[in-house]
Every structure is written in C-alpha cells, then in structure tokens.
Amino acid sequence: MVERADGGVPARAAKRWRPVVGEGRRGVVVAGVAVGLAGVVGLHGVNPNSPGRVGSLVESFLPWSGVVVVLLFVVALVRRSGVGLVALLLPVGVWVQGFGGLLLPAPDVGARQLVVVQHNVSDENPDPAGTARALLAAGGDLVALEELVGPALGVYEDVLGADYPHHVVHGTVGLWSKYPIEEGQLVDIRPRAFDVGWSRGLRALVRTPYGDVAAYVAHLPSVRVGVRGLASSPRDESARMLGDIVRGEKVGAVILMGDLNSTVDDRGLHPLTSQLNVAERGFAFSYPAALPVARIDQVLARSADVSHIRTLPATGSDHLPVAARVTLDPLPPSGRLAP
Structure with missing residues (x-):
C-alpha cells in the first residue's frame, strides 16, 4: 500500500518536488552581483575615486566586465537560477551600450x-x-x-x-x-x-x-x-x-x-x-x-x-x-x- 503525504500527495512525489534549500538565495546572490556590476559599469563616472584612485583603476579595465558577465551567466545556468538569468539582462545591456559598437566592422568611409x-x-x-x-x-x-x-x-x-x-x-x-x-x-x-x-x-x-x-x-x-x-x-x-x-x-x-x-x-x-x-x-x-x-x-x-x-x-x-x-x-x- 502506497503511503500518502498530507494533502493526498504520495510521499515519494512530495519528496521529489520539495524545493532545494537555498536555491532562491543563490539566485538572489547572482542577481545582486549582476545589478551591482551594471551599476559599476554604467555609472562609473560617479564611483568614488578615493582611496587610491580606485575609480580610475576600475575604469581602466571596464571592457573586461564582459568576462564577468559571462562567468555570472555560467553560474546562473549551473544553478538553474531564473532570477539570475533575468537580472543578467541589465549588465548585458549596459555593456552593449558602452562597448558593443567597438565590435562592429570598420565602416566604409x-x-x-x-x-x-x-x-x-x-x-x-x-x-x-x-x-x-x-x-x-x-x-x-x-x-x-x-x-x-x-x-x-x-x-x-x-x-x-x-x-x-x-x-x-x-x-x-x-x-x-x-x-x-x-x-x-x-x-x-x-x-x-x-x-x-x-x-x-x-x-x-x-x-x-x-x-x-x-x-x-x-x-x-x-x-x-x-x-x-x-x-x-x-x-x-x-x-x-x-x-x-x-x-x-x-x-x-x-x-x-x-x-x-x-x-x-x-x-x-x-x-x-x-x-x-x-x-x-x-x-x-x-x-x-x-x-x-x-x-x-x-x-x-x-x-x-x-x-x-x-x-x-x-x-x-x-x-x-x-x-x-x-x-x-x-x-x-x-x-x-x-x-
């Protein structure tokens, strides 16, 4: 005889569909990093430059923020984080706006x-x-x-x-x-x-x-x-x-x-x-x-x-x-x- 969990759902089925503990938290972390990255890249001009002229240092390597976006995308895929994947649209859009044009072929002049x-x-x-x-x-x-x-x-x-x-x-x-x-x-x-x-x-x-x-x-x-x-x-x-x-x-x-x-x-x-x-x-x-x-x-x-x-x-x-x-x-x- 198959035991049934509360609510009439079989116990094994209930176990199968139980949410993984911390899954939502991981998605929030990826999303938070994505939003923060978009802010650093898109608003780099207002980032503080002290101590140590950190603003200038970050601005010297802004195009490489695209690599961070790719890494976050991989993490979001591995963890099956829908929230993270959606949040990544923000830094992707910011990067494309700032640097996407540099990837285009040379124009005919x-x-x-x-x-x-x-x-x-x-x-x-x-x-x-x-x-x-x-x-x-x-x-x-x-x-x-x-x-x-x-x-x-x-x-x-x-x-x-x-x-x-x-x-x-x-x-x-x-x-x-x-x-x-x-x-x-x-x-x-x-x-x-x-x-x-x-x-x-x-x-x-x-x-x-x-x-x-x-x-x-x-x-x-x-x-x-x-x-x-x-x-x-x-x-x-x-x-x-x-x-x-x-x-x-x-x-x-x-x-x-x-x-x-x-x-x-x-x-x-x-x-x-x-x-x-x-x-x-x-x-x-x-x-x-x-x-x-x-x-x-x-x-x-x-x-x-x-x-x-x-x-x-x-x-x-x-x-x-x-x-x-x-x-x-x-x-x-x-x-x-x-x-």
Whole structure:
C-alpha cells in the first residue's frame, strides 16, 4: 500500500518536488552581483575615486566586465537560477551600450581620410630599424612615436625618411608626415614635480590635402599600481595641462596621438576626452605587448571622427603599435576648417 503525504500527495512525489534549500538565495546572490556590476559599469563616472584612485583603476579595465558577465551567466545556468538569468539582462545591456559598437566592422568611409600610426617604440627596443620598417608597412599618412632616445632616433629618421620627408622631434616624441609640416614646436605638459629636462609633447601644423590639421604628439607620465592603489597624480596633471592647450587651439581640426598611459574611460583623461572624439570601432588593446589588456596608446580628434582603430604586429617594444583611420569633417564654404 502506497503511503500518502498530507494533502493526498504520495510521499515519494512530495519528496521529489520539495524545493532545494537555498536555491532562491543563490539566485538572489547572482542577481545582486549582476545589478551591482551594471551599476559599476554604467555609472562609473560617479564611483568614488578615493582611496587610491580606485575609480580610475576600475575604469581602466571596464571592457573586461564582459568576462564577468559571462562567468555570472555560467553560474546562473549551473544553478538553474531564473532570477539570475533575468537580472543578467541589465549588465548585458549596459555593456552593449558602452562597448558593443567597438565590435562592429570598420565602416566604409569616403574622402577626407587620414591613416594615423601611433607607437611607443620603447627606449629599450633592441631593433629600432625593424620597428621602423614594420611601421612603414602600415602605410600611414602620419606616424607618431614616443621614447625616442639616443642613437635610435637617427635610425628612425633614416628608415622613415624616404616615405616621410617631413618630420619634427621635440624631447622624446616625434611626428613623421607625408605632408608638409609647419610650426613644429614644443608643448609643455611637464608636471610641476618633474625635472626640467622632462619633455614629452609637441605640436605641428600639417598641411594635408583636406586642410590644415593641428597634430599633437604626447607621452603622459606613467602610472603605478601598488598597495595604496593607483598612483596617477602626475599623469592627471599632465592631462589637464594638455587639455587646456588643446582647448585654446585655433586650428579647427586637431589630431592627438600618443601614449597617454590611460584608457579613454579613465576619468584621468577627461580633460581630453571631454573635447576630443575617441575611436568608434575597435578595442585595439596595446599594452603590454606580450598580453595586451588595455589600450593606452590613443588617437583622438576634433572636427574629425576616429572611425576605426586596430593594433599592428608586435615590434621590439613593450607596446603594440596602433593604426587609426581619421575622417575629417567637410570644409565650410570659406574653404578652411572652422575653429
């Protein structure tokens, strides 16, 4: 005779359908982490930056939040958490809105386009000639280099000179161009605490077929991650100085190339990203070259769109070179780009 549980349901059937203890709690945990992640990514600009500039540190790796979403999805599937799966729609939507466009293929663009190559060549590069030849293969109109030191500078000048007859170097940064360069000058972005010999910025007026372009090359101070967090004060100070200079630029079209030691999501670059366009397509993680996790080599523009950015093959540097396509805005009726 089959025993029956209270309510007329067989005991074995009652046991079979009894909820697993803690199942709801696990779903709530996954859902809570998903909502928290969406808040961190979607509202990163209001996240506190102290102590240790934790906000900037998180912003430097925001694209990798997609990996966390995938891991949460796997956990929710394994635990059969419907609540968790539904909650994951929120961080997925936030990530797609913030970074999904970077996954799209490069758009077809017409005229008024410049190809820009940016590379921190490293002051310890064992093969500057090979690096220069690799950069030539990219076919850029402009080539911006950082960490130009000692005899290596002469090597870059010799190798690049045939294809780029115009160039200017100030301190440890340089610009090579297929088009005439005028008004090449030093740009002072040295933090107050740094030695007077520190020189990592330049500006040049490039006479392109599409109008004059103010080209800037910059190498912002490095940052360090330690037990106290992110040490980025000198970089942030240098970024503010450069932002003030760019804001006062009279030429309408501006292209900024350089190792900015930061990602475009990092609030430390806000003085620049608030007034310059960032890349619309491509992640182009450029550092470190052995296992790139972030793009700190940037191409930004004003009165122009950085329609696509990509990495180039590794050289002897600890950075990967990047190449970007920059489409200048149409000329106004006056024939010159408006300031």
